[in-house]
Amino acid sequence: MSYITALYSILAVILTVVLCFIVSTLLPGIERKYVHARIQQRIGPPVTSPGIMAPIKFYFKENITPNSPLPNLYKALPIVCFIVVLIILIILTPQAYAIPSIASIIAIVGLLKVEEICYVLMGALSKSVMSLNMPFPDLVKGAAHLDSERSFIEDLSSKRALRLISYGSFPLYLAIFTPVAITGSIFLQDIVIYQQINGPFLFTLSGAIAAIVFFLGYMILLNEYPFAILKTKADVIEGPYMEYASKYRSIVFITRGFLMFTLGALFSVLFIGIPPNIFSWGILVNIIVALIFPVLMGIFSAFSPVFTNRQFYPVVIGASLLGILAIVVGLL
Amino acid sequence: MLEEKKPMETIETEIPMGTVHPAALEPYRVRFFVEDEIVKEAEITVGVNHRGIERIMEGLPVEKANALTEKICGICSNAHVWNSVRTAEMGLEISIPERASYIRIIMGELERLHSHFLYLAHGCEVLGHETFSMRVFYLREAIMDLLHMIGGNRVQYGCSIIGGVRPRCDLDQSKIEKLLNSLKSVEEGLSGFADRFTSDSILMSRIEGIGLIPQKQALKLEVTGPTLRATGVAKDLRTTMPEYENFDFNIITQEGGDVKSNLLMRVLEAFESIKIIRQAVDELPSGAVIDRSWKMVDCEPIHSYIEVPRGTLYHSYALEDGRIRGSIIRTPSMTNIGAMQYACIGDHITDAQLSIVQCDPCFTCTDRAVEIIRR
Amino acid sequence: MGIKSFSRQRAIHVMLVYTGGCNGCDIEIVNSVLSPKFDAEQYKVFLTWNPREADILVVTGPVTTFNKEPLKKIYEAIPEPKLVVAAGACALMGGVYKNIHGDIPSEEIEGPVENIIPVDAKVPGCSVRPQDVLAGVVASLPELLKKE
Numbered sequence: 072m073s074y075i076t077a078l079y080s081i082l083a084v085i086l087t088v089v090l091c092f093i094v095s096t097l098l099p100g101i102e103r104k105y106v107h108a109r110i111q112q113r114i115g116p117p118v119t120s121p122g123i124m125a126p127i128k129f130y131f132k133e134n135i136t137p138n139s140p141l142p143n144l145y146k147a148l149p150i151v152c153f154i155v156v157l158i159i160l161i162i163l164t165p166q167a168y169a170i171p172s173i174a175s176i177i178a179i180v181g182l183l184k185v186e187e188i189c190y191v192l193m194g195a196l197s198k199s200v201m202s203l204n205m206p207f208p209d210l211v212k213g214a215a216h217l218d219s220e221r222s223f224i225e226d227l228s229s230k231r232a233l234r235l236i237s238y239g240s241f242p243l244y245l246a247i248f249t250p251v252a253i254t255g256s257i258f259l260q261d262i263v264i265y266q267q268i269n270g271p272f273l274f275t276l277s278g279a280i281a282a283i284v285f286f287l288g289y290m291i292l293l294n295e296y297p298f299a300i301l302k303t304k305a306d307v308i309e310g311p312y313m314e315y316a317s318k319y320r321s322i323v324f325i326t327r328g329f330l331m332f333t334l335g336a337l338f339s340v341l342f343i344g345i346p347p348n349i350f351s352w353g354i355l356v357n358i359i360v361a362l363i364f365p366v367l368m369g370i371f372s373a374f375s376p377v378f379t380n381r382q383f384y385p386v387v388i389g390a391s392l393l394g395i396l397a398i399v400v401g402l403l
Numbered sequence: 404m405l406e407e408k409k410p411m412e413t414i415e416t417e418i419p420m421g422t423v424h425p426a427a428l429e430p431y432r433v434r435f436f437v438e439d440e441i442v443k444e445a446e447i448t449v450g451v452n453h454r455g456i457e458r459i460m461e462g463l464p465v466e467k468a469n470a471l472t473e474k475i476c477g478i479c480s481n482a483h484v485w486n487s488v489r490t491a492e493m494g495l496e497i498s499i500p501e502r503a504s505y506i507r508i509i510m511g512e513l514e515r516l517h518s519h520f521l522y523l524a525h526g527c528e529v530l531g532h533e534t535f536s537m538r539v540f541y542l543r544e545a546i547m548d549l550l551h552m553i554g555g556n557r558v559q560y561g562c563s564i565i566g567g568v569r570p571r572c573d574l575d576q577s578k579i580e581k582l583l584n585s586l587k588s589v590e591e592g593l594s595g596f597a598d599r600f601t602s603d604s605i606l607m608s609r610i611e612g613i614g615l616i617p618q619k620q621a622l623k624l625e626v627t628g629p630t631l632r633a634t635g636v637a638k639d640l641r642t643t644m645p646e647y648e649n650f651d652f653n654i655i656t657q658e659g660g661d662v663k664s665n666l667l668m669r670v671l672e673a674f675e676s677i678k679i680i681r682q683a684v685d686e687l688p689s690g691a692v693i694d695r696s697w698k699m700v701d702c703e704p705i706h707s708y709i710e711v712p713r714g715t716l717y718h719s720y721a722l723e724d725g726r727i728r729g730s731i732i733r734t735p736s737m738t739n740i741g742a743m744q745y746a747c748i749g750d751h752i753t754d755a756q757l758s759i760v761q762c763d764p765c766f767t768c769t770d771r772a773v774e775i776i777r778r
Numbered sequence: 779m780g781i782k783s784f785s786r787q788r789a790i791h792v793m794l795v796y797t798g799g800c801n802g803c804d805i806e807i808v809n810s811v812l813s814p815k816f817d818a819e820q821y822k823v824f825l826t827w828n829p830r831e832a833d834i835l836v837v838t839g840p841v842t843t844f845n846k847e848p849l850k851k852i853y854e855a856i857p858e859p860k861l862v863v864a865a866g867a868c869a870l871m872g873g874v875y876k877n878i879h880g881d882i883p884s885e886e887i888e889g890p891v892e893n894i895i896p897v898d899a900k901v902p903g904c905s906v907r908p909q910d911v912l913a914g915v916v917a918s919l920p921e922l923l924k925k926e
Binding site for chain 1: 415416417418419420421422423424425426432434436440444446448451527528529530531532533534537538541603605606608609751752753754755756757
Binding site for chain 3: 103108111112113114115116117119120121124125127128129131132133134135137199200201204205206207304308309312313314315316317320
């Protein structure tokens with residue numbers, strides 16, 4: 072009997088992940104076409120182009136060796152990112168709650184940290200043609216500071232990724248720990264059961280504050296436009312992803328949509344109490360949340376310029392204080 | 404309030420950008436010397452698109468050379484051909500018909516409008532604000548259509564020739580109506596945009612105090628054009644140009660010399676340009692647009708200065724048998740390079756390209772007088 | 779039509795390299811992509827600034843001496859299949875700078891673009907109109923779809 076239950080659970084997880092994956096590929100297109108293009112008064116690309124067709128196209132391109140001191144490690148990093156996001160989504164499914172040691176907040180936070188560290192490594196390992204490798208006679212007679220240390224623009228984004236680890240992701244983690252403060256348990260199962268009995272956290276005071284903080288953290292983690300310091304067009308062009316081509320670039324594209332969905336699912340587990348499960352209607356709530364978040368993010372990013380440290384620090388500090396407030400209110 | 408910014412002695416890291424970079428629409432190389440993402444010094448290398456215009460101008464027939472000056476720059480093409488023709492007219496002592504002069508001014512001011520709109524759009528794009536950039540580009544399209552209607556092309560319209568303007572650029576009643584209607588909608592769109600732009604507190608906090616150029620430093624670096632006026636110096640060559648004598652317009656100045664005052668400067672100047680075009684259209688004299696009854700004579704080097712969207716443009720050449728000798732062209736961006744390098748200092752590196760863009764660089768204009776030594 | 783060519787025609791990434799023209803073409807091309815009036819994205823054309831992402835390289839300008847090596851390097855960085863669209867009179871034949879035939883010829887012009895990298899489509903005009911650029915990119919598409 073237990074054998075059949077396990078099989079049934081595995082099938083449910085696989086089907087859930089596949090459905091979520093299909094929905095997630097649409098998210099970048101929806102953001103681009105229905106939010107950005109609508110605000111900018113133009114028609115915009117087809118919904119399928121940025122999220123689905125572009126990765127398929129890149130998959131069939133020539134597999135070049137990236138300009139990198141460690142090309143194989145550099146190529147492996149997007150796969151690591153993808154697997155991390157996949158594991159987070161699997162943890163969120165109710166079938167995974169049978170293994171309490173994995174299905175906990177600590178595991179999710181740890182995995183998100185892995186994702187952030189990948190950005191640091193990507194930035195440090197990418198040596199693109201667009202800055203220092205551009206063949207231009209820089210070091211000539213009369214040029215300023217011939218003896219200075221020279222660095223690539225990707226090194227900038229690597230440093231910034233390190234900064235994001237140290238303080239930029241505070242809001243997200245504080246928001247994630249608010250349900251823990253309310254329920255007193257780090258296990259997803261307890262959080263979900265508590266909400267099914269007492270109603271979603273989203274409609275309590277501390278939950279509502281934490282939801283706002285979660286949204287800010289979501290934008291910072293996804294590097295969407297006001298917080299896109301990792302890949303600002305004005306200086307680092309595309310930052311850590313500069314050298315990815317063909318299959319690896321398609322994984323980068325897919326991971327972004329998938330991360331959008333997974334964080335949406337995380338929100339619905341932590342604040343609404345509905346885990347993604349293909350065999351219940353609750354998965355519609357997951358999908359709706361995962362759709363609402365990119366739309367809100369798109370509206371926000373279409374109306375704000377990219378932040379530098381002057382704007383970034385106050386926003387992060389304010390969001391972190393709000394997050395602490397949410398936890399304190401939740402504890403009381 | 405404004406303190407002197409000094410370049411550093413020791414330099415930690417250099418980050419080169421260019422020659423192809425999304426924040427720069429033109430090929431140039433810039434090396435930023437940074438310390439913890441704060442720019443301590445910047446070095447701009449021009450000459451990347453040096454084509455040797457003055458050299459290939461040598462010995463060309465003057466009409467052909469005038470057509471060539473237009474290809475110096477795709478943004479202020481009319482200004483170049485206007486000034487080049489003006490130089491020849493000063494040397495040959497030709498007085499052009501009144502109507503031609505008015506049409507030249509209409510074209511010049513339309514060009515100023517499109518240049519300033521491009522500046523605003525590009526500035527917003529470098530700021531990372533795609534929506535505003537698109538809105539300005541949308542407004543700019545109306546101006547491009549007007550230029551296309553009068554000049555016959557969207558960018559290189561070759562309006563002025565020696566003795567007046569090309570007959571195809573003459574304005575008839577239907578063109579004037581379309582011009583006035585478009586200007587009205589552009590004015591409304593621009594004032595709406597300006598209101599929205601200045602009331603956006605996130606954007607204002609982003610651009611206030613960035614890329615400071617104090618007035619003293621601007622005068623020392625011989626900055627020209629709107630970039631100088633944004634620091635509070637009311638210097639505009641249009642006030643001394645005989646062509647603009649009959650027109651009533653204000654010289655816009657802004658205090659501060661940062662990105663905010665530069666952006667607002669362009670918005671306010673655009674309104675003044677619209678005002679000048681309206682006056683020119685209202686008082687458009689009748690008569691011929693070209694006087695072909697001039698004779699070619701030899702003349703000594705002639706100097707002509709006019710005010711173009713980016714500042715003071717200088718053309719000079721001598722004529723010998725109807726051919727160009729010793730041509731010298733100095734474009735406003737050439738003198739503004741010092742300001743660009745200076746404006747970056749002390750800002751975050753994300754703002755560094757913005758600080759360069761705020762001086763409205765046009766390196767294609769600038770890259771002529773550089774000599775390449777091959778070894 | 780296989781999935782390969784189907785996906786290829788639904789997402790076209792264009793990279794613009796300016797090699798020292800008069801700026802007119804660059805602005806018209808950026809304009810064609812950025813302005814809501816032309817909006818290249820509705821034809822599935824996306825502007826990118828990363829050679830590793832690009833499918834089509836749009837080159838403007840007569841290729842001056844300093845721009846020759848960067849252009850080659852960027853061309854090499856683009857993974858196959860790739861196409862080059864030369865836009866504007868300067869990119870096609872060196873433009874007015876190469877062909878004015880004054881007393882002293884210009885020594886800095888290395889162009890036209892064909893001399894440096896292979897060109898697949900040519901868009902004439904001084905300067906090119908945004909509509910023409912889009913038409914040129916679309917006209918070169920069958921080549922891209924056929925490639926491996």
